Amino acid sequence: MEQTRHEDHPMESYLRMDRIPHIWCPTCGIGTTVSCFISALKKYQQKPLEKVVVVSGIGCTGRVAGYIKLDSFHTTHGRAIPFATGLKLANPDLKVVVFSGDGDLIAIGGNHFIHAARRNMDITVICINNFIYAMTGGQVAPTTPLTAWASTSPHGNYEQPFNLPLLAASCGAVYVARWTALHIRRMSNAFLDALNKPGFSFVEVVTPCSTLYGRRNRLGTGLDLMRFYHDNAEIRHGADVRDLDIDFQKKIIVGKFIDRERPTFVDNMNRRLKEKYGEKYQWYGPEPQAAPAPAKVEAKAV
Amino acid sequence: MKYWRKPLDLDQVKIPHGEVHIIVERCKGCGFCVEYCPKEVLELSTEFNSKGYHPPVAKREGECVNCDLCERICPEFAIFNLAVESA
Amino acid sequence: MKADPKGVLTGEHYLDGDHACAEGAMAVGCRFVAGYPITPSTEVVERMALRFPFIGGVFIQMEDEMASMNAILGGAWAGKKTMTVTSGPGFSLMMENLGLGVMMEVPCVLVNVQRGGPSTGLPTMVGQADMMQARWGSHGDYEIIALSPASPQEAFDYVIEAFNLSEQYRVPVLFMMDECVGHMTEKVVIPPADQIDVLPRKITKLPPEKYLPYRADNGLVPDMIVAGEGYKIHTTGLTHDERGYPVMTAECQDVNVRRIVDKIRKNADKIIHIEETQTAGAEVIVMAYGITSRVAQPAVDKARKEGIKVGQIKLITVWPFPEKRVAELSRKIKAWVVPEINLGQMSLEVERCAGGKARTIQVPHAGGWVHDPEDIYKAIREAVK
Numbered sequence: 037m038e039q040t041r042h043e044d045h046p047m048e049s050y051l052r053m054d055r056i057p058h059i060w061c062p063t064c065g066i067g068t069t070v071s072c073f074i075s076a077l078k079k080y081q082q083k084p085l086e087k088v089v090v091v092s093g094i095g096c097t098g099r100v101a102g103y104i105k106l107d108s109f110h111t112t113h114g115r116a117i118p119f120a121t122g123l124k125l126a127n128p129d130l131k132v133v134v135f136s137g138d139g140d141l142i143a144i145g146g147n148h149f150i151h152a153a154r155r156n157m158d159i160t161v162i163c164i165n166n167f168i169y170a171m172t173g174g175q176v177a178p179t180t181p182l183t184a185w186a187s188t189s190p191h192g193n194y195e196q197p198f199n200l201p202l203l204a205a206s207c208g209a210v211y212v213a214r215w216t217a218l219h220i221r222r223m224s225n226a227f228l229d230a231l232n233k234p235g236f237s238f239v240e241v242v243t244p245c246s247t248l249y250g251r252r253n254r255l256g257t258g259l260d261l262m263r264f265y266h267d268n269a270e271i272r273h274g275a276d277v278r279d280l281d282i283d284f285q286k287k288i289i290v291g292k293f294i295d296r297e298r299p300t301f302v303d304n305m306n307r308r309l310k311e312k313y314g315e316k317y318q319w320y321g322p323e324p325q326a327a328p329a330p331a332k333v334e335a336k337a338v
Numbered sequence: 339m340k341y342w343r344k345p346l347d348l349d350q351v352k353i354p355h356g357e358v359h360i361i362v363e364r365c366k367g368c369g370f371c372v373e374y375c376p377k378e379v380l381e382l383s384t385e386f387n388s389k390g391y392h393p394p395v396a397k398r399e400g401e402c403v404n405c406d407l408c409e410r411i412c413p414e415f416a417i418f419n420l421a422v423e424s425a
Numbered sequence: 426m427k428a429d430p431k432g433v434l435t436g437e438h439y440l441d442g443d444h445a446c447a448e449g450a451m452a453v454g455c456r457f458v459a460g461y462p463i464t465p466s467t468e469v470v471e472r473m474a475l476r477f478p479f480i481g482g483v484f485i486q487m488e489d490e491m492a493s494m495n496a497i498l499g500g501a502w503a504g505k506k507t508m509t510v511t512s513g514p515g516f517s518l519m520m521e522n523l524g525l526g527v528m529m530e531v532p533c534v535l536v537n538v539q540r541g542g543p544s545t546g547l548p549t550m551v552g553q554a555d556m557m558q559a560r561w562g563s564h565g566d567y568e569i570i571a572l573s574p575a576s577p578q579e580a581f582d583y584v585i586e587a588f589n590l591s592e593q594y595r596v597p598v599l600f601m602m603d604e605c606v607g608h609m610t611e612k613v614v615i616p617p618a619d620q621i622d623v624l625p626r627k628i629t630k631l632p633p634e635k636y637l638p639y640r641a642d643n644g645l646v647p648d649m650i651v652a653g654e655g656y657k658i659h660t661t662g663l664t665h666d667e668r669g670y671p672v673m674t675a676e677c678q679d680v681n682v683r684r685i686v687d688k689i690r691k692n693a694d695k696i697i698h699i700e701e702t703q704t705a706g707a708e709v710i711v712m713a714y715g716i717t718s719r720v721a722q723p724a725v726d727k728a729r730k731e732g733i734k735v736g737q738i739k740l741i742t743v744w745p746f747p748e749k750r751v752a753e754l755s756r757k758i759k760a761w762v763v764p765e766i767n768l769g770q771m772s773l774e775v776e777r778c779a780g781g782k783a784r785t786i787q788v789p790h791a792g793g794w795v796h797d798p799e800d801i802y803k804a805i806r807e808a809v810k
Contacts (some may be wrong), residue, residue: 040615045361045415051660057414062366062391067413075410086655091499102659102670107652109502110661110671112525118459118492122507123652125483130503130653151488151613205379219373220410301485309478317478319773336726 051075052105060098063250063258065217066097069164070104072220073135077229081129086229088131091120092116093145096171097137097164098243106137114144117152120159128302128321132158138165139177142198146178147173153207155301156235163200165237166245167282174248181284186250202277204238207292211237212277212294216265217244219290226292237299242269242288255285258278356404356419358396364416367391371408371417376410380408427620428452431726434479441611442606443468445577446536447476448615449584450763450801453623455534456482457505459496461489461515464548465604469510472681494522494535501531502660504651506588510602513546513555515553516562520806523602525662527685530639530647532585532591532626536600538607539715541792550587552792553715554767559599566682568689570696571744575716577611583741589624590696594688601743603743603766605716616724622717623797625746633657639681645688659669674786700739704731707736709760709808710754712775712794714740716795721764733809750780760808763786764801784808 051074060066077088085106092101094113101108111119120132134141141149141163153158168186169175176186178192178202183192205210210231215223223241230237244250244261255261265288275289280289299307302321309317346352358379365387372380372394379402383395394417396402402419409418432451440448447469450458460470473482477541490511506601512518516537526533539555541547553561557766558797559571574580576752584600591598629636629648638658641647650656663671664678689696704710709783713721718739728735740747751774755761760783763772769787776785788804792794 045359045418046409047418053413054668057364057366060413063368063370064413067415068370068411071410071412071415084658087653089652102661105657107502107650107657108659109499109529110497110659110663111664112522113494115491115522115525118487118495119499121485121487121492122457122459122496122501123503125459125485125496125498126500126503126505126507127651127653148489148492151492217500218411220407224410244479257368259373262370262373288353305483313478318483320483 046087047071047074050077050105052103059089060096060104063244063246064096064271065166065245065258066100066164068217068220069241069243070100072198072224073227075224076231080231081169082164083129083131087129088133089123089134090135091123092134093136093140094171095137095140095165095169097135098140098171099233100135110289114148116141117145117148117159117161118291120134121152121157124157124159126218127303129318132160133135133231134159135160136163138163138167138179138200139169142200142203143178150203150207153209153236153238155203156208156298158234158300158302159236161236161238162230165200165240165242165337166249168245168249170245170248172250176277180284182284183284184249197282199277200240205277208236209238210235210296210298211293212288213238213292214240214242214280216242216269216288216290218269229295230294231280233295235298235319242282242283268288353361355422356376357401357422358395358397358399358402358408359418359420360395361416362387363389364404364414365393366414367393368413370413374411376405376406377403426623426627428618428623429454430618433618433621433757434482435617438613438615438651439610440554440577441468441608441610442574442577442602443538443583443608444472445540445613446584446600446602447472448613449581450534450588451476451482452618452621453588455506455507455508455588456480457497457500457507457580458482458509459482459500459507460485460510461487461493461656463512463515463538467608468534468607469536469538471666480718491522493614494519494526495541497533498522498526498529498531501533502652506532508534508536510538511540512540513542513552514544516555516558518568520562520760524565524567526597527563527567529660530595530685532595532649533597534587534600535597536584536602537656538784539601539603544611544625547793549604550793551603551716551766551795553603553717553765554770554792556601556743556765556767556770559601566686568686568688569599569744570596570742571601572698572741573601573743574606575718575739577609577613580606581613581615583632585621585623587696592624592626592647594692595649596689599744601715603715605677606653609679621684637667639665640667645684645691674758689745695709696742696745697747698741699747699750700741702737703734704736704754705736706734708734708759709762709805710736710738711759711764711805712740712771713764714723714736714743714771717764717766720798721801722794724798724805727802728805732807735805736792740771746771746778748772750776752774752780755779755783758783760784761785762786762801762804762808764790764804766792766795773806
């Protein structure tokens with residue numbers, strides 16, 4: 037074997053090398069997604085790198101926080117988003133990224149997801165969607181397609197899954213995109229756009245789960261699932277989010293669907309209090325950079 | 339590559355070249371890099387690493403254009419490219 | 426360190442316990458509060474929502490109690506003193522993430538203005554039935570600090586102590602008020618800022634290469650960091666080693682959990698804060714906390730007039746419980762009288778620590794109102810038989 041050149045991997049400064057190799061299975065797509073995230077971080081200029089913090093929940097994707105060499109927080113199941121909200125509000129200078137799985141963010145964390153989107157919290161949420169609760173042995177998730185096997189729907193899932201971009205968009209997310217683990221460059225660009233965009237930005241990444249979803253549904257390894265994405269993913273930027281359902285082993289529509297402007301929670305708070313109290317109120321956090329005006333006319337205060 | 343006619347800036351555009359580095363012990367033999375390298379530089383080796391996986395090997399390293407696809411698609415951070423001056 | 430004058434409303438006020446608690450938190454420097462409304466605690470956050478914009482604080486009403494608890498943990502990691510406020514049902518919801526706070530060793534304060542339970546119970550009426558839950562509510566082994574004020578003035582003074590204890594021991598501290606103290610209005614004197622002692626967070630002075638998030642050099646409490654300053658630490662709710670990395674072994678569990686427990690147990694003497702009155706030579710001691718410690722006063726006075734030597738212990742820190750003192754006094758007295766607005770919770774602790782040397786007489790009350798002092802008096806008479 038001639039290839040034993042041990043020069044440092046270009047991403048090593050972003051990884052906790054004392055914990056590599058990581059725990060994810062061979063042909064799992066999470067490692068690829070982390071790799072693309074690090075590529076995006078390399079290009080991220082808005083804030084110094086040390087201001088980026090990563091929060092994740094529980095599950096296979098929840099382990100991401102443990103491998104990225106930034107201030108990283110591995111919180112309880114479903115609670116990454118409120119934890120991130122606390123970090124962001126207590127220190128608006130931070131760039132807070134939530135990196136968690138579909139079950140963690142949308143099932144137990146569903147309430148937090150919709151409210152953070154509604155408030156337009158300035159956080160970036162990366163949801164790795166492998167259609168299953170992988171870490172705990174393959175239970176059904178709110179994204180599991182109809183008829184798919186899962187250990188708690190062993191007769192084939194008969195529960196309608198969520199369409200995540202629709203959910204995010206309808207709750208008010210300002211940036212909504214979906215890519216698969218195969219679309220590495222577009223995914224990295226989407227991550228960079230999401231990091232740069234103020235407000236609640238959401239990127240769903242459809243990734244192969246070889247050991248549970250793939251194996252138990254007889255779909256092959258992660259490589260077979262990547263080949264499936266290659267043949268069945270269709271890029272449709274700006275598609276109507278209502279058309280983005282994913283059926284079992286059918287077409288997956290990917291692209292950037294929503295990219296709009298809304299004032300963030302802190303923007304709204306600052307503007308309202310400044311308007312009401314003028315000099316008595318001191319602006320919280322960094323000074324505004326051309327924050328967009330609120331879309332609705334405010335009701336007269338009592 | 340077949341040209342209909344020679345591009346006018348053929349002498350100015352340089353095709354980049356890359357050197358493939360594989361961290362053999364980290365590889366878990368997923369095959370993503372082999373499958374998706376646009377220049378088909380890699381193939382799975384017949385040898386094993388200590389975990390029992392077949393890591394890739396660069397069979398046509400001269401063709402590598404330093405596109406970084408393998409570096410980004412690898413879930414294990416086990417492969418990367420470095421730019422080299424073309425010969 | 427002294428308090429930041431911006432948050433201190435110096436002067437004589439007429440406030441209820443909830444409002445006084447809010448003022449105490451603002452005085453000690455709390456600047457991030459995430460809460461969810463629940464009677465009878467809502468007034469605390471209402472007051473903070475009103476005042477925060479003028480003192481540089483942020484209040485957010487989260488979507489539920491679990492979100493509130495997690496938000497204050499995140500806020501603490503970002504460097505702020507944080508607090509959340511709830512009552513019984515919300516307290517139950519916060520338990521899992523209270524455990525996360527204990528495991529990650531996050532300084533913060535959780536106020537529980539107790540009401541009648543269980544379940545929805547008596548939302549607008551007093552109870553003191555969450556005391557054991559304060560100690561054992563979250564799963565796993567851990568030790569916690571819990572304080573209980575008996576008046577609005579104490580709500581102000583002791584929430585400051587709660588914040589200082591949380592910083593000193595890097596643990597969430599529970600502030601177990603009850604609805605009676607929360608909703609009673611009394612005179613509260615707020616001193617000038619330079620008379621309020623604030624313990625600042627112990628941030629490490631080591632450079633990032635040398636710092637380990639959970640190595641405790643000075644005893645059992647590791648120094649903390651502020652997120653975003655380049656320390657690039659990892660922390661998790663999983664059992665972890667000194668680096669903060671999860672290590673799934675029994676050995677690591679032993680080291681990790683024992684330190685979290687010993688952190689409080691071994692420092693219990695410094696944490697415990699009780700008020701003893703006439704316990705020397707007493708035949709019977711009345712132990713109470715919160716509003717009940719005041720309701721017991723007429724009963725104690727009546728008994729003393731009749732010549733019974735009654736001592737009193739008012740618990741200000743309910744947890745850690747003053748085990749040693751109770752054991753010591755039990756050898757000298759006939760009995761303990763423990764009135765509480767529950768059907769026997771702290772009295773179980775008293776009984777355990779008394780070790781059979783003195784009787785423990787409960788004066789239970791299911792909740793909804795305070796005791797009739799006559800019942801406490803009867804218990805005292807029963808005690809000296």
